Amino acid sequence: MNSTYRRYLEVYRNAVRRNPNNMFLKSQKGKRAIATDLIREEVGNLVDMEYTISSVRSRIEGSDYEYDLLVVRKDAVPSFGKTYRPEDVAAVIECKANGMDDPEKDSSSIAMAANAAHELNPEIRFGYITMNGKVPEQTGTNSARSTMGLWELTRTYLKKKLNMSSVIYAVTLAQGKDMLDDGSDAEFHAFVNALTPANG
Numbered sequence: 001m002n003s004t005y006r007r008y009l010e011v012y013r014n015a016v017r018r019n020p021n022n023m024f025l026k027s028q029k030g031k032r033a034i035a036t037d038l039i040r041e042e043v044g045n046l047v048d049m050e051y052t053i054s055s056v057r058s059r060i061e062g063s064d065y066e067y068d069l070l071v072v073r074k075d076a077v078p079s080f081g082k083t084y085r086p087e088d089v090a091a092v093i094e095c096k097a098n099g100m101d102d103p104e105k106d107s108s109s110i111a112m113a114a115n116a117a118h119e120l121n122p123e124i125r126f127g128y129i130t131m132n133g134k135v136p137e138q139t140g141t142n143s144a145r146s147t148m149g150l151w152e153l154t155r156t157y158l159k160k161k162l163n164m165s166s167v168i169y170a171v172t173l174a175q176g177k178d179m180l181d182d183g184s185d186a187e188f189h190a191f192v193n194a195l196t197p198a199n200g
Contacts (some may be wrong), residue, residue, distance in 0.1 A: 004042050007169045008035055008097075026035045031097035034133045039095050044116030047071055048200040051090055059083040059091075064112035069093040071127075071195050086120035088193050091195040096130035099170065103153040111161035113121050118164040126166040127195050128158060133170030133179055169193040 006144050016111050024030040036056055046055040054070035056125040059082055069092070072078075076088035092114055100106040116127040134153035155168050169191040 002171050002188055003185055004038065004188050005131055005183055007042075008038050008171075011038060014020065028097065030196070033094065034096040034099040039074065039093070039129060040069055042188070043069070043071070043093070043192050043195075046054070048193075048196040050074055051075075054078070055082060057082070060117050060120060061085050063113070063116045065116055067092045067113065068095040086117070086124070089117065089121060089124050089179040090197065091115050091125040092197070093127040093129065097119055097130075098132050099134045099150055100138055100154050100186060101150075103150060103157045107157035107161055108155065111158060114166075115161075115163045122164075124164065125195055126162055126164050127191065128154075128168045129171065129191060130154075130169075131171050133173045135173050135175040167191055189196055 010024075012031065015034065019025055022030075025034075040053050040056060047053060050073065051071050051073045054067075054072055056068065056072050057066050059068070061079070061083055064088075070082050070084060070089050071091040071093065073090070074086045076084055078084045078138075094110050094114070110128070111179055117124045118126075120173065130193065133154070135149040151170055151173060155196055158166065158168055169187070170181075171183045172179060
């Protein structure tokens, strides 16, 4: 099993165990917050030495959007601790815990934010990462979601709507409670490497 996903499960289960009545932790937003913090730490440990990782929910000057994470030059100095100059940004990262429920709709807002960053600096790359990509069980022959799978729809819509170099990655893939692909550390390293010009 991918070590990042293993850590995510450990951190999440421990948080719930310590706070059994905290409904936020059990929500998708709570899971995403834990996933984003962990991804920030893991990417920060692996990213090319010329770069570092921003704080969660940072901004880019000239963009109206907030970004889960930014890969930025190590010597970059953000305004107000969160806003970076476009030329200091190498990549924007969108983080999820369990992927998208509605890839056609959800991918639009993600792509709009990423493309806005790319307009400010055409060298900026985009990374989408989810701890668990959903591959739904078959529910009917007429369902595009059941035959194609939410993960494939996610990849298809993002690739279609993004105007930039991108890497779209699921740490693991599951169908219901069954793990179809528990990932590898090499795949995670490849995701991180694709985020910077020195490696992409």
